[in-house]
Amino acid sequence: MHRWSKLFIPTLREAPTDAEVASHKLLLRAGYIRQLGAGIYSYLPLGQRSLNKIIAIIRDEMDKIGQEFLLPTLNPVELWQESGREAVMGQNLFHLKDRKGAELVLAMTHEEVITSIARNELRSYKQLPQVWYQIQTKFRDEPRPKSGLMRVRQFTMKDSYSFDIDAAGLDKSYNKHDAAYRAIFTRCGLEFVAVEADSGAMGGSGSQEFMVYTEAGEDLIASSASGYAANLEKATSKLTPLEDLAPTGDGMPELVHTPGKASIADVTEFFGIHASQDIKCVAFVGLTAKAESVPRPVVAFLRGDHQVNETKLAAVTGVTELRPMVPLELEVHIGGPAGFLGPVGIREVMTQGSLNGLNSGKELAKLKGVLRENPSEGLKSIVVMDLGLQGRANLVAGANQQDYHYRNVTPGRDFTPTVIADIRNINEGEPDPISGEPLRLGKAMEIGHIFKLGYKYSESMNARVLDANGKEVMPIMGCYGIGVERILTAAIESSAARFAAESSTEQYALPASIAPYEVIVTITNVREPELLQAGEDIAEKLEKAGVDVLLDDRDERAGVKFKDAELIGVPYRINIGKKLADGQVELVDRLTQKTEDLAVDSVTQHLVALLAASKQ
RNA sequence: CGGGGCGUAGCGCAGUCUGGUAGCGCACCUGGUUCGGGACCAGGGGGUCGGAGGUUCGAAUCCUCUCGCCCCGACCA
Numbered sequence: 001m002h003r004w005s006k007l008f009i010p011t012l013r014e015a016p017t018d019a020e021v022a023s024h025k026l027l028l029r030a031g032y033i034r035q036l037g038a039g040i041y042s043y044l045p046l047g048q049r050s051l052n053k054i055i056a057i058i059r060d061e062m063d064k065i066g067q068e069f070l071l072p073t074l075n076p077v078e079l080w081q082e083s084g085r086e087a088v089m090g091q092n093l094f095h096l097k098d099r100k101g102a103e104l105v106l107a108m109t110h111e112e113v114i115t116s117i118a119r120n121e122l123r124s125y126k127q128l129p130q131v132w133y134q135i136q137t138k139f140r141d142e143p144r145p146k147s148g149l150m151r152v153r154q155f156t157m158k159d160s161y162s163f164d165i166d167a168a169g170l171d172k173s174y175n176k177h178d179a180a181y182r183a184i185f186t187r188c189g190l191e192f193v194a195v196e197a198d199s200g201a202m203g204g205s206g207s208q209e210f211m212v213y214t215e216a217g218e219d220l221i222a223s224s225a226s227g228y229a230a231n232l233e234k235a236t237s238k239l240t241p242l243e244d245l246a247p248t249g250d251g252m253p254e255l256v257h258t259p260g261k262a263s264i265a266d267v268t269e270f271f272g273i274h275a276s277q278d279i280k281c282v283a284f285v286g287l288t289a290k291a292e293s294v295p296r297p298v299v300a301f302l303r304g305d306h307q308v309n310e311t312k313l314a315a316v317t318g319v320t321e322l323r324p325m326v327p328l329e330l331e332v333h334i335g336g337p338a339g340f341l342g343p344v345g346i347r348e349v350m351t352q353g354s355l356n357g358l359n360s361g362k363e364l365a366k367l368k369g370v371l372r373e374n375p376s377e378g379l380k381s382i383v384v385m386d387l388g389l390q391g392r393a394n395l396v397a398g399a400n401q402q403d404y405h406y407r408n409v410t411p412g413r414d415f416t417p418t419v420i421a422d423i424r425n426i427n428e429g430e431p432d433p434i435s436g437e438p439l440r441l442g443k444a445m446e447i448g449h450i451f452k453l454g455y456k457y458s459e460s461m462n463a464r465v466l467d468a469n470g471k472e473v474m475p476i477m478g479c480y481g482i483g484v485e486r487i488l489t490a491a492i493e494s495s496a497a498r499f500a501a502e503s504s505t506e507q508y509a510l511p512a513s514i515a516p517y518e519v520i521v522t523i524t525n526v527r528e529p530e531l532l533q534a535g536e537d538i539a540e541k542l543e544k545a546g547v548d549v550l551l552d553d554r555d556e557r558a559g560v561k562f563k564d565a566e567l568i569g570v571p572y573r574i575n576i577g578k579k580l581a582d583g584q585v586e587l588v589d590r591l592t593q594k595t596e597d598l599a600v601d602s603v604t605q606h607l608v609a610l611l612a613a614s615k616q
Numbered sequence: 617c618g619g620g621g622c623g624u625a626g627c628g629c630a631g632u633c634u635g636g637u638a639g640c641g642c643a644c645c646u647g648g649u650u651c652g653g654g655a656c657c658a659g660g661g662g663g664u665c666g667g668a669g670g671u672u673c674g675a676a677u678c679c680u681c682u683c684g685c686c687c688c689g690a691c692c693a
Contacts, residue, residue, distance in 0.1 A: 017686080449693060524652055
């Protein structure tokens with residue numbers, strides 16, 4: 001029997017000022033967590049109970065499709081150099097040295113370790129498929145830990161890895177995870193959406209993120225009534241074709257003096273056109289992970305009313321990082337000043353000659369150095385045009401000289417991009433690509449991610465098995481993660497948002513499946529022996545019926561106990577009070593905010609039924 | 617890493633500008649009253665004012681350096 005009077009549940013009336021988002025404040029106030037450093041938290045008994053319940057659900061579902069491991073967090077750095085991820089992850093990976101000076105890293109995921117086991121132990125296709133998982137602490141030296149448990153440096157993650165003999169096998173393993181994840185999040189009481197996602201630094205092809213809509217989230221996702229859902233990084237839409245301007249003059253690009261008209265707004269006003277008829281130019285320097293690689297200029301053209309999506313642009317151009325060009329770079333690579341950049345006559349290949357006449361600066365000197373060493377190659381710009389400009393005609397664009405624009409610019413005729421691709425962010429309300437339903441954009445947080453990794457690690461770490469023909473082949477892999485603390489955080493954020501909308505109060509109630517206790521029995525006054533006794537009896541009966549019950553037997557005033565019970569997020573409360581004289585107690589359902597009076601004898605049965613129903 | 621803010625009792629804060637015995641509310645301890653929505657009265661405990669150095673007769677307060685935390689951005693399986 002868990003009696004509050006004997007437990008450590010340090011609730012706070014006020015939240016520390018450090019806490020900003022609802023879940024962070026509530027976790028602190030409810031005595032679930034305490035902060036030790038930036039992005040480092042202790043889990044107090046209540047928090048640990050809740051996390052343990054989440055882990056139990058994950059484990060239950062994962063055991064149906066895989067086998068659990070416990071893997072080392074301390075990894076030799078060589079392992080990460082082998083996979084190439086030491087370089088890719090850079091500062092995000094915690095590094096340390098042992099007493100002998102050997103370099104170690106703290107694992108942020110376990111692809112390397114699991115693949116090293118696989119390559120050492122798996123020999124035959126007969127041993128495949130395998131699904132291996134682990135639930136343990138992972139480390140990331142986040143540049144900016146924030147929002148309580150949402151973005152931290154040390155956290156619990158369920159990670160699993162699948163090994164299959166071929167792509168069809170991987171599809172099966174991937175789909176099993178998809179189903180398991182849906183079961184897990186549903187059992188945790190979350191309302192989630194699965195979205196198409198960018199695979200990012202993990203590499204690989206197919207990928208889905210499991211997201212929970214919340215204002216505290218860090219991602220933007222797009223979804224529609226048709227069921228289409230995608231991360232903004234990946235979301236596409238079906239745009240209706242636009243009617244373009246009629247050509248003027250001889251129909252060829254015509255130089256127009258546009259003094260001081262450097263912004264899209266200025267230009268469209270000057271020409272009396274809509275922003276969709278203007279060509280926007282956004283210029284970047286693209287970098288790859290390799291230290292010796294030469295930065296490539298990446299120039300993007302898109303509709304004036306569209307926003308460039310750097311994730312898509314990076315994927316299309318094959319670079320891993322994009323940064324905006326500085327003014328000197330604009331001059332060198334494109335040949336025009338900011339505000340008057342355009343596709344007509346853009347310098348596509350940078351040579352020593354094209355640098356002549358430019359003022360020298362540090363970056364220019366460096367660039368000249370690169371070209372001197374590699375004069376024949378030059379520096380090729382990658383010119384990417386967004387699909388929104390395809391088939392368009394007679395648009396307005398910068399002329400790459402101060403205070404001049406062109407009109408009658410027609411893509412394909414007046415300039416030829418290296419690549420034509422979708423490189424923009426979709427906007428709210430655009431038709432989805434499946435059925436044309438309007439897209440809704442919303443903030444969300446990621447709670448899980450499944451990837452088809454492919455051969456990335458099998459190849460870099462040299463894992464091989466023999467197939468049915470006795471031929472050596474690489475196993476194909478998938479990897480699948482769930483953020484354990486994020487499930488708790490998402491549940492609190494969702495519930496808190498609902499309470500805030502309905503009653504403008506800062507409170508929450510957790511689903512019974514992941515709450516630290518399923519029910520709290522509140523004895524309104526422990527000095528009245530009948531109340532105390534009735535509370536003890538009911539709590540005991542509940543416990544015998546298999547209910548996870550907390551008995552609030554503290555000698556506190558009723559108001560304090562009610563507030564505390566609400567703070568810790570337990571979904572059901574039984575009040576033992578005055579009505580006991582009539583043989584009745586109150587059952588409060590925190591989720592529906594409804595209270596009903598029940599006979600002392602029937603309350604256990606009633607609650608058991610409610611809990612069973614909530615787990616459906 | 618860029619920008620902004622904050623470090624004074626467990627929590628929330630005042631005091632810093634203008635140097636002069638470190639305060640308030642909540643929480644905590646003792647006694648009493650109260651007892652269904654964060655009670656009241658009386659008494660009490662608790663602080664190297666983030667740290668180091670400096671200026672000064674005297675520093676929470678002024679100066680220099682430093683550490684930490686939060687927010688925005690960059691970043692982010």
